[in-house]
Amino acid sequence: xxxxxxxxxxxxSLTTTQLPRTVRPTHYDVAIVPxxxxxxxxxxxxxxxxxxxxxxxxxxNALNMTFASARLTPEHGKALVxxxxxxxxxxxxxxTFDKSVAPGSYKLAMAYTGKIETQPNGxxxxxxxxxxxxxxxxxxxxxNSDARRFIPSWDEPAYKATFDLTVTVPSDEMAVSNMPVxxxxxxxxxxxxxxxxxxxxxxxxxxxxxxxxxxRATTTSDGTQIGVIMQKGKSAQxxxxxxxxxxxxxxxxxxxxxxxxxxxxDNIAAPGSSQFFSAMENWGAIFTFEYAMLLxxxxxxxxxxxxxxxTEAHEMAHQWFGDLVTMNWWDNLWLNEGxxxxxxxxxxxxxxxxxxxxxxxxxxxxxxxxRDAVATTHPIVQKIDTVEQASQAFDTITYSKGEAVIxxxxxxxxxxxxxxxxxxxxxxxxxxxxxSDDLWHAMDGVAGGKPITQVAHDFTLQPGVPLxxxxxxxxxxxxxxxKLTQGEFTKDRPNKKPLHWHVPVIAQVVGSxxxxxxxxGHATMKLPGCGPVLVNAGQSGYYRTLYAPxxxxxxxxxxxxxxxxxxxxxxxxxxxxxxxxxxxxxDFLDMAKAIPADANPTIWSEVAGSLxxxxxxxxxxxxxxxxxxxYAVKQLKPVFARVxxxxxxxxxxxxxxxxxxxxxxxxxxxxxxxxxxxRRRYAExxxxxxxxxxxxxxxxxxxxxxxxxxxxxxxLHAQAxxxxxx
Numbered sequence: 001x002x003x004x005x006x007x008x009x010x011x012x013s014l015t016t017t018q019l020p021r022t023v024r025p026t027h028y029d030v031a032i033v034p035x036x037x038x039x040x041x042x043x044x045x046x047x048x049x050x051x052x053x054x055x056x057x058x059x060x061n062a063l064n065m066t067f068a069s070a071r072l073t074p075e076h077g078k079a080l081v082x083x084x085x086x087x088x089x090x091x092x093x094x095x096t097f098d099k100s101v102a103p104g105s106y107k108l109a110m111a112y113t114g115k116i117e118t119q120p121n122g123x124x125x126x127x128x129x130x131x132x133x134x135x136x137x138x139x140x141x142x143x144n145s146d147a148r149r150f151i152p153s154w155d156e157p158a159y160k161a162t163f164d165l166t167v168t169v170p171s172d173e174m175a176v177s178n179m180p181v182x183x184x185x186x187x188x189x190x191x192x193x194x195x196x197x198x199x200x201x202x203x204x205x206x207x208x209x210x211x212x213x214x215x216r217a218t219t220t221s222d223g224t225q226i227g228v229i230m231q232k233g234k235s236a237q238x239x240x241x242x243x244x245x246x247x248x249x250x251x252x253x254x255x256x257x258x259x260x261x262x263x264x265x266d267n268i269a270a271p272g273s274s275q276f277f278s279a280m281e282n283w284g285a286i287f288t289f290e291y292a293m294l295l296x297x298x299x300x301x302x303x304x305x306x307x308x309x310x311t312e313a314h315e316m317a318h319q320w321f322g323d324l325v326t327m328n329w330w331d332n333l334w335l336n337e338g339x340x341x342x343x344x345x346x347x348x349x350x351x352x353x354x355x356x357x358x359x360x361x362x363x364x365x366x367x368x369x370x371r372d373a374v375a376t377t378h379p380i381v382q383k384i385d386t387v388e389q390a391s392q393a394f395d396t397i398t399y400s401k402g403e404a405v406i407x408x409x410x411x412x413x414x415x416x417x418x419x420x421x422x423x424x425x426x427x428x429x430x431x432x433x434x435x436s437d438d439l440w441h442a443m444d445g446v447a448g449g450k451p452i453t454q455v456a457h458d459f460t461l462q463p464g465v466p467l468x469x470x471x472x473x474x475x476x477x478x479x480x481x482x483k484l485t486q487g488e489f490t491k492d493r494p495n496k497k498p499l500h501w502h503v504p505v506i507a508q509v510v511g512s513x514x515x516x517x518x519x520x521g522h523a524t525m526k527l528p529g530c531g532p533v534l535v536n537a538g539q540s541g542y543y544r545t546l547y548a549p550x551x552x553x554x555x556x557x558x559x560x561x562x563x564x565x566x567x568x569x570x571x572x573x574x575x576x577x578x579x580x581x582x583x584x585x586x587d588f589l590d591m592a593k594a595i596p597a598d599a600n601p602t603i604w605s606e607v608a609g610s611l612x613x614x615x616x617x618x619x620x621x622x623x624x625x626x627x628x629x630x631y632a633v634k635q636l637k638p639v640f641a642r643v644x645x646x647x648x649x650x651x652x653x654x655x656x657x658x659x660x661x662x663x664x665x666x667x668x669x670x671x672x673x674x675x676x677x678x679r680r681r682y683a684e685x686x687x688x689x690x691x692x693x694x695x696x697x698x699x700x701x702x703x704x705x706x707x708x709x710x711x712x713x714x715x716l717h718a719q720a721x722x723x724x725x726x
Contacts, residue, residue, distance in 0.1 A: 018156065018329075019059055019060065019061065019154060019156060021052070022051065022052055022053050022055045022058070023050070023051050023052065023055070023058050023060075023154075024049065024050050024052060024154070024159065025047050025049050025159055025161045026048045026049065026050060026161050026162070027161055027162045027163070027164070028045055028046075028047050028048075028151060028153065028161055028162070028163045028164070029045065029046045029047075029048075030043070030044070030045045030151055030163060030164065030165050030166065031043065031044045031045070031166045031167075031168075032123075032150075032165070032166070032167045032168070032209065033167070033168040034116060034123065034138055034167070034168075034169065034211065035116075036116065036125060036136050036138055037136075038116075039115065039116040039117075039118070039125060040113060040114065040115060040116060041113065041114050041115075041116055041123060042111075042112075042113055043065075043111070043112050043114055043150070043151065044109070044110070044111050044112075045110050045112075045151050045152060045153075046107050046108070046109045046110075047107070047108045047109075047110075047152075047153075047161075048105070048106075048107055048161075049105070049106050049108050050103075050104070050105055050106075051101050051102070051103050051104055051105075052103060053103055054100045054101065054102055054103065055100065055101055056096060056097055056100050056101070057094050057095060057096040058072070058082075058094070058095045058101075058108065059092050059093070059094045059095075060092065060093060060095075060152055060153060060154050060155075061091055061092055061093075061145075061147075061154065061155035061156075062086060062091070062092060062093035062112075062152040062153075063088070063091045063122075063148045064114060064122070064149055065086070065093070065112045065113065065114050065149075065152065066112060066113045066114075067084045067086070067093065067110060067111070067112045067152075068111040068112060068113070069109075069110070069111045070082040070095050070108070070109070070110045070111075071108075071109050072095070072097065072101065072106050072107070072108050072109075073106060073107045073109065074104060074105070074106050075104065075105050075106070080097045080098070080099075080101070081097075082095035082096060082097055083096045083097075084096075091145070091148055091387070093152055095108070110152050112152060114149060114150065115149070116138065117149070120139075120141040120274045120276060120277070121146045121149060122140065122141070122142070122146045122147075122148075122149025122150050123138060123139075123140050123149065123209070124138070124139060124140070124141065125137070125138055126138075126139065126271055126272050128231065128271035128272065130213075130231065130232075131233075135212070135213055135231075136212070137210065137211065137212030137213070137214070137231070137270065137271070138209075138210060138211050138212065139208075139209075139210040139268065139270055139287060140207070140208050140209050140210065140282075140287075141280055141287065142155075142204065142206070142207060142208075142282075143205040143206075143280055144205060144330060144387065144391060144394075145205070145387040145390060145391075147204035147205055147207060148204075150207075150209075151204070151207075153204045154204065155204045155205070156203075156204075156329070157204075157205065157326050157327060157328065157329065157330070158203075158326075158328050158433045159203070159204065160202055160203055160326070160431065160432070160433065161201060161202075162198055162199055162200065162201050162202075163178075163198065163199040163202070163207055164195070164196070164199075165177050165195070165196045165199075165207070165209060166193060166194065166195045166196070167193075167211065168187070168191055168192070168193050168194075169191065169192060169194060169211045170190060170191060170192070170211075171187075171190055171191060172213075173211050173212055173213055173214070174211065174212065174214040174216065174229070175194040175209070175210070175211045176208075176209070176210045176211070176214070176216075176229055176266060176268060176285060177196040177207075177208055177209050177210075177285060178196070178202075178206070178262070178282060178283050178284040178285045179196045179198065179199055179262065179263070179264070179284060180196065180225075180263055180264050181194055181195070181196055181197075182195045182196055182197045183195045197263075199283070199284075200262070200283070200431065201431045202283055202323060202431075203326050206282050206283045206322075206323055208268075208282035208283075208284075208285035208287060210229070210268055210270075210285070210287075212231070213231065213232050214229050214230065214231065214232065215229070215230060215231070215232045215233070215234065215235045217235045217238045217242055218242075219242050219243070219245075220246075221246040221247075221249045221250050222250050222253050222260070224249060224260055224262070224263065224264060224265055225263065225264040225265075226242065226245045226246055226249065226264070226266075226267075227242075227264065227265070227266040227267070228241050228242050228245075228266070228269060228293065229266050229267070229268045229269065230268075230269040230290065230293070230294060231271060231290075234269075234290070234294055237290075237294035237295055237296055238269070238294055239295075240295050240305060240308060240309075241267060241269075241294065241295075241308055241312060244308065244309050244312050244313075244351075245265070245267060245312050245316065247351055248312055248313050248347055248351070249265065249316065251347060251350060252316060252317065252319070252320065252343075252347075255343075255419065256320050256422065256423060256426055257423035257426070257427070258320065258324070258423070258426050258427060258430065260319060260320075261324065262283065262284040264284060265284055265285075265286070265316070265319070266284065266285050266286065267286045267288060267293055267312065267315075268285060268286065268287050268288065269288050269289065269290045269292075269293035269294055270287065270288070270290065271289070271290055272289060272290075273289050273291060274289070277394075278291075278292050278311065279292055279311050279314070279315050280315070281315045281316075281318030281319065281322055281323060281336075281340070283319060283323040283324075284319075286312075286315045286316070288311060288315070291304075292307060292308060292311045293308055293311065293312075294308075295308060297694065299694050299697060299698075300694060301660070301694065301695045301696075301697075302653055302656045302657060302695060303657060303660070306348075306352075306355060306357075306653070309348060309351070309352065310345075310348060313343065313344035313347040313348060314340045314341060314343075314344035315340070317339065317340040317343035317344055317347075318336060318340045320426055321335065321336055321339040321340055321343070321426075322335075322336035322337075322339075322340065324430050324431065325425070325426055325429045325430060325431075325432065325433075325434055326432075326433050326434070327433065327434060327435070328433040328435050329384065330384040330389075330390035330393055331382055331384040331393075332381060332434070332435050332436050333384075333390070333393050333394070333398055334402040334436075334460070335434065335436060335439065337394070337398050337399045337402060338380070338398065338399060338401070338402020338405070338406055339402070339406060341364075341399050341400065341402065341403035342402070342403040342406040342407060342410075345357060345358075345360070345361060345364070345403065345407075352653075354653055355654070356600075356602065356652070356653065356654050358565060359564060359565055359568055359600070359602040359654075360602075361403075361404070361539065361565075362539055362565060362568040362569055362572055363568075363606075364400050364404060365400070365404040365407075365539070365542060365572075366572050367396055367400050368396055368401035368403075368404050368542075369401075369465045369489070369542075369544065369576065370491075370576070371395075371396045371397060371400075371401075372397060372401055372463060372464060372465050373464070373465050373489055373490050373491045373492075373576075373580075374490070374492050375492055375493060377397060377463040377464065378397060378463055379397075379460060379461055379462055380398065380401055380402055380459070380460040380461075381436055381460045381461055397463075401542070404542045405456075405459045405460065405542050408459070408504060408540050408541050408542050409452065409456060409459075410540075411504070411506070411538070411540035411541075412450065412452070412455065412504040413443060413447045413448070413450055413452055417443075417446040417447060417448065418443070418446075420446045421442045421443040421445065421446045421447070424442045424445065424446070425438065425439050425442035425443075428442065436456070436460060437453070440452060440453040440456050440457075441453075443456075451502065451518075454502050455501075455502045455503075455504060455518070458500070458501040458502050458503075459501065459542060462499055462501075463499075464488055464490070464499050465488065465489040465490075465542070465543060465544060466486055466487075466489070466501045466503050466542070466543035466544070467486070467488055467489040467498075467543065467544050467545075467546055468484055468485075468486060468487075468503065468505060468519060468535055468536075468543050468544070468545050468546070469484065469485045469486075469487060469545075469546045470482060470483075470484060470533065470535055470545065470546065470547050470548060470551055471483040471484065471485050471548075473533050473551055475530035475531075478528070478529065478530060479526055479527065479528055479529070479530070480509050480526070480527045480529065480530055480531075480533060481524060481525070482507060482524070482525045482526075482527060483522070483523075483524050484505065484517075484519055484522065484523045484524070484525065484535070485521075485522055486498070486500070486501065486503060486519050486520075486522070487546075489543075489544040489576070489577075489580070489582075490580070491576075491579070491580045494581070500521065501543075502518055502519070502520050503518070503519040503520075503541065503543055504517075504518055504519075504541060505517050505518070505519050505523070505525070505535060505536070505543075506535075506537050506538055506541065507525055507533060507534065507535045507536070507537055508533070508534055508537040509527050509528065509529035509530060509532070509534075510531050510532045510533075510534055510558045510561055510562065511529065511531065511561060512527065512528050512529030512531070513528050513529075514537050514538070515527050515528070531554070531558070532551070532555045532557070532558045533551065533554075533555075534555060534562065534566055534570070535547075536566075536569055537566060538563075538566070539565050539566060539568070539569040544573050544576060544577065545573050546573075546577060546582060546583070552574070552583070552587060555570060556587075556590060556591055556594060559591055559594050560594070560595075560596070560599075564599075564600040564602060564603060567595075567599075567600070567603050568602065568603060568606055571588060571591050571592075571603070571606055571607075571610075572606070574587045574588040574591060575588045575610055585614075588610065592607045592610075592611075592635060593635070595607065597638045597639050597641075597642045598642065600654065601643075601652065601654040601655045601657070601658035602654050602658075604636075604639050604658055604662070605654075605657065605658050605661050607636075608636055608658075608661050608662055608665040609661070609665075611632040611635065611636065611665065611669070612632075612665050612668050612669065614628065614632070615629060615632065615668070615669060629669045629670050632669050633669050633670075636662060636665060636666055636669075637666070637671070637673075639658075639662060640659075640662045640663075640666060640674075643655060643658055643659050644659075645659075645677070645696075646693075647693070647695065656695060659695075659696070660695065660696060660698075660699045663678070663696070663699050663703070664699050664702070664703065667703045667706075667707075675703070675707060678700050678703045678704060679707075681696075681700060682700055682701070682704045701716065701719075704716065
């Protein structure tokens, strides 16, 4: 999932949510009757529980519920009527009995009513416009702690159980859940009772239910039915998502060595959007919004297509990492999100090498390092006590640093050994819960004696970014000796005492073979060949490299001999260290000057982004900003002249993406030629739609909006109201 959907307003802040360990659920039999027009629902649930020690009360999670009845029935004996007390502050309900309940197996039956929300928490409604009028669809969103709004439950990831779900819904609407429909019974009043097949053992936050006026497009992959479910009339926009899901499922079955265990896998694309998240990995019923799953050929861009693939690859990776094997508690959330992000990037590189997304891994790492180099950062594995803290854990450190560290560890032990470790981990813990050390234990068995646990602990249990300083470079007898010292990169604490890491470092003399070392404070590396030395060759490491001026000058001289990913890495370090005051920002600008116009488009994307970022520092200083903008436009204009407004047959995906970025950057930098052409094409498209290709519409509209007069703004507003594509 991309971000939490928990609304803090419904509960007290900072309330501990881990439940008493006296009772464990094993199965939920749930019946729900939604009243969509009234934004409420009726619920009945019978939970099979094991009482583990004598107790007078049972406490579980419940929020925004009113209980009509509750009783506990032993396997043999009479039912015990419970007195119910609800604690809204702690989001719990406690069932108290007249006498102590002995250890054993019981059924806890509850009848209750709940709320249908208008924000994505628990069971929620989305209203949307269609050609036949306004419609309402219902969906659920439970991560991290909102299943308790739908079912009174042990709403923590370690309490795995199976679920039977029955819903009463309008006969002409489609109901969907994690498992296929087992039966549908017409009730004769325009309503139908739909029962789904039992789920496998899973955490509460992965349960899903949706109902509405839907279409479902399907295909099959490795014997599993794959579906895309969306509002009626949009099935044609699901073709790419359906094809991609089929490919991804096949690849993941192979990589993980454990076949996807459910009979179907749906992607549910809802209208609208949420400020909290864009997708959710419910087992067998992935929830997304239309903009992240459907492609409208009249409007969707190459970036939209890439986003659809990445969303599917990320959420489908969760079907193993998160759903089949689940973190024990939210402090190990990164086991879900970091792995899904890493796996999605790996899958994108495999299925779409033409997108060249391996270069994007540098940007992912940079986003994490930027957040990780300030005082407010936190470790990947962080202490979580409350639902609020769990909600806040869905951040850049969890996702992007998690992904970057996994990429580094895979490079350290080798991709084949890493894959075997992942397979061993999944097979050992299927349908169970884990902590990070369970993964490191699996890796220890395949790492060939490398201290994988030590390295992993250094990067996951403490925050921060290592800094590898290149102290000296000496060439003798056709080999180069490099001395390295470890420190810590920080943007806001120059006098901070550095933390300590065991850092896997890969280095090379430019054009020669790579060598590796584990830097533990200090290290000396001997590299074949003589010439400029590049540290973090291949850019798999999670650290920054600081070169002495002479060393950096030598690398700048050989800049165009570096692989594009290393060019990006070198520029990223120069930029970050320049902004932190460790070296002149001019080092970055000197590199940018040396880049030819026909360099890899992703390199120019990095330059364009950095130049517009620098421009923001000059706000309030008109004279200096004008001079800087003239310099920046002079850098970027020749590149845009080469790329042009119109796509060329067979051009790369990165060129297509660079075109839109350069248009936006030059407009932001105030280039009058670009602004005039944007306005001309926007005006012309009213009579000639080909004047503005679908790939450029979003960018051009955004520029026009920023620079609009009143009449143009009214025109844009009218277009937006008439638009049907999300």
